[in-house]
Amino acid sequence: MLVNQIGHAQTKSNAAGSTEGVPISNCPSILNQNVLRLQDEKPQNLCQYSGKVVLVVNTASFCGFTPQYKGLEALYEKYKNEGLVVLGFPSNDFAQEPENNQQIADFCENTFGVKFPMFTKTAVKGESASKLFKELATVTKTTPKWNFYKYLISRDGQKIKSFGSMTGPQDKSFVKEVELSLNDKYQK
Numbered sequence: 001m002l003v004n005q006i007g008h009a010q011t012k013s014n015a016a017g018s019t020e021g022v023p024i025s026n027c028p029s030i031l032n033q034n035v036l037r038l039q040d041e042k043p044q045n046l047c048q049y050s051g052k053v054v055l056v057v058n059t060a061s062f063c064g065f066t067p068q069y070k071g072l073e074a075l076y077e078k079y080k081n082e083g084l085v086v087l088g089f090p091s092n093d094f095a096q097e098p099e100n101n102q103q104i105a106d107f108c109e110n111t112f113g114v115k116f117p118m119f120t121k122t123a124v125k126g127e128s129a130s131k132l133f134k135e136l137a138t139v140t141k142t143t144p145k146w147n148f149y150k151y152l153i154s155r156d157g158q159k160i161k162s163f164g165s166m167t168g169p170q171d172k173s174f175v176k177e178v179e180l181s182l183n184d185k186y187q188k
Helices: 068-082 101-112 131-140 172-183
Strands: 002-005 034-036 043-045 053-059 084-090 150-153 159-163
Touching (some): 053 068, 053 172, 068 101, 068 172, 084 101, 131 159, 150 172
Parallel strands (some): 053 084
Antiparallel strands (some): 034 043, 150 159
């Protein structure tokens, strides 16, 4: 597990001055990212999750770790009212997500009942990695080594911890880290 700090950058507001009710000026720079929602490919800005503990996970449908979807959904359901959000980013970087976005969405919902936010297929490593995953790699000094690699981002975006694929969402030490992040009074 790696722990790193990043600055809380103030960004310019868009024409409306906010994204989904969250002022852009209060958005941590790591979340100031535009992505496409998996189900309908509509643009989303991750600033809508400002003030929450954010768990970013690269996922795949045909991986030995794919059953982690169930644990991620359970974790999300248990802690979402306390401020946790899980963000799933399907990726074929490890050749285990050949499906298109609609097939991935159907698989996640029908097989594992995934309700947490999911986004379109995303490159998570190397030169073609998305801006979000490049920034996560820069801050933590680690890129996803396989599917279901996890990045836990504090409410203020200042602290990011990374967890390997072998760390499941129900792992006691991982759940403890999530709970500590949720309960950090200095980040609310």
